[in-house]
Amino acid sequence: MASGKRVLLIVGGGIAAYKALELVRLLRKRGVAVRAVLTKAGAEFVTPLSLSALTEDKVYTHLFSLTDEAEMGHIQLSRSADLIVVAPATADLLAKMRAGLANDLASTLLLATDTDVLAAPAMNVRMWSHAATVENVKALKERGIAFIGPDEGDMACGEYGPGRMAEPEAIAEAVMARLDPAARPLAGKRAIVTSGPTHEPIDPVRYIANRSSGKQGHAIAAALAAAGAEVTLVTGPTREPDPAGVTVKHIETAREMLAGVEAALPADIAVFAAAVADWRVAEEAGQKLKKDGSGQIPSLSMTENPDILKTVSGLGGTRPSLVVGFAAETEMVVAHATEKRARKGCDWILANDVSPATGTFGGEANTIHLITGAGSEDWPKLTKKEVAEKLATRIVEHFSA
Structure with missing residues (x-):
């Protein structure tokens, strides 16, 4: 059972960010504690207040905050979790992860951690199929980053194809499977x-x-x-x-x-x-x-x-x-x-x-x-x-x- 486990949820900037709220609810329902990191772009779509209300925890948004550094350094923040989930994982976040950039709280956490990472990509179909994104995803998979999705379907931009973030229920099931290795006998296959x-x-x-x-x-x-x-x-x-x-x-x-x-x-x-x-x-x-x-x-x-x-x-x-x-x-x-x-x-x-x-x-x-x-x-x-x-x-x- 994964009850008592903790997930650090990084919410990237994209219309799919609204799904992160439902994901938090589903994980909490399964007994998983969730702490959220909200990127600057993510805050354009969901508010820190809504995430805080659902996680019943502080929402972290800024890399340089004296209060946060005194209470919990950004390195400890990443290492206090059993799993880091990036949802939505935008093209920008994936590129930062691949390049090892650390110019905001989310990218710094991802660079400073040795914790398991699960990414749920979400972007326009052309961005997903672009050679740069394809190479980034390939490199990240080779480094051990797990992916779920994206799904194929209608996009918020009016186009159709792969790029929709996986549904919250599917991401929640993937999270629970990664938190309970005994339930994943084919992991790695x-x-x-x-x-x-x-x-x-x-x-x-x-x-x-x-x-x-x-x-x-x-x-x-x-x-x-x-x-x-x-x-x-x-x-x-x-x-x-x-x-x-x-x-x-x-x-x-x-x-x-x-x-x-x-x-x-x-x-x-x-x-x-x-x-x-x-x-x-x-x-x-x-x-x-x-x-x-x-x-x-x-x-x-x-x-x-x-x-x-x-x-x-x-x-x-x-x-x-x-x-x-x-x-x-x-x-x-x-x-x-x-x-x-x-x-x-x-x-x-x-x-x-x-x-x-x-x-x-x-x-x-x-x-x-x-x-x-x-x-x-x-x-x-x-x-x-x-x-x-x-x-x-x-x-x-x-x-x-």
């Missing part, structure tokens, strides 16, 4: 999960797809994140909400999914739960195909999509140490899945019966047969969330062994 269907365009208005809902893949991503893994979810079109604490890449086609997976490498774990279309139209029509009144049906020439599971299973130095595939079958489930595991070269296969009578596609339950090198293991009928949790437990056991 990177995982890739694919989910949902792919849509292969025929023309600008039609596509080839399947009935996958994405429920199982999304549940697996959430379960691995809850176990402490750094998860990238590459998902086709689905109505499922993005899981909290997971980096999500939305794609449409099989080729885009493969590119998304390759971009997320290297990883320790890869779980391919997506129902990827096996074929696509060889030549997508540039305009909508029209009936011409002759009664003749247009002929579609098909070509094979990339085999993502086989491709990743066959990688050399960047192959994840554990590659898990899914086999959605309608007959001879275990036999076909066993053959598929050998043919694809993956480590495990989760086989399930998706014939119409089972209601697996779009439903809440799944009946799994886990195929490994040691044989077949039959799981009872479980909800997709329970399947995800059981798989996460097996993955933890695999790496523990």
Whole structure:
């Protein structure tokens, strides 16, 4: 349990600063003490009074304050916490962290500490994708700074894309996981999960797809994140909400999914739960195909999509140490899945019966047969969330062994 732990919350300047207030409430509700540092820019969006009321503690704003230095030096302020959370972590704050600047209280605290740091970025989509920010984040991750988000969605500036600060509930869960290491057996592991269907365009208005809902893949991503893994979810079109604490890449086609997976490498774990279309139209029509009144049906020439599971299973130095595939079958489930595991070269296969009578596609339950090198293991009928949790437990056991 993380009760009795203390978090130092650094609130940067951005419209997402309002979410810091809800984050404080959620952490206090979980028994975590919160002390806040409010940057000059952050004070343009939330007030010291509101943070003080929620933290029930003094809010620190200035580097040079004789009273504060007498009561608690800025170095001690950072070291008195079990975790430092930067939310929102603006582009400016990330740049200061990377460069080691110390020209205000927040940046000085971050430079003077050896405490674990969790950053929740928030900025315009173009700022997030700028080469400078990309390099800053990469360098900070290499130094051990943890990140949650950003999420993808509508921005306050009117644009759409990655850059929204993760929701307070997701940040709170990430904080609790870091404060209780025993609850994070996959901490330090990177995982890739694919989910949902792919849509292969025929023309600008039609596509080839399947009935996958994405429920199982999304549940697996959430379960691995809850176990402490750094998860990238590459998902086709689905109505499922993005899981909290997971980096999500939305794609449409099989080729885009493969590119998304390759971009997320290297990883320790890869779980391919997506129902990827096996074929696509060889030549997508540039305009909508029209009936011409002759009664003749247009002929579609098909070509094979990339085999993502086989491709990743066959990688050399960047192959994840554990590659898990899914086999959605309608007959001879275990036999076909066993053959598929050998043919694809993956480590495990989760086989399930998706014939119409089972209601697996779009439903809440799944009946799994886990195929490994040691044989077949039959799981009872479980909800997709329970399947995800059981798989996460097996993955933890695999790496523990």
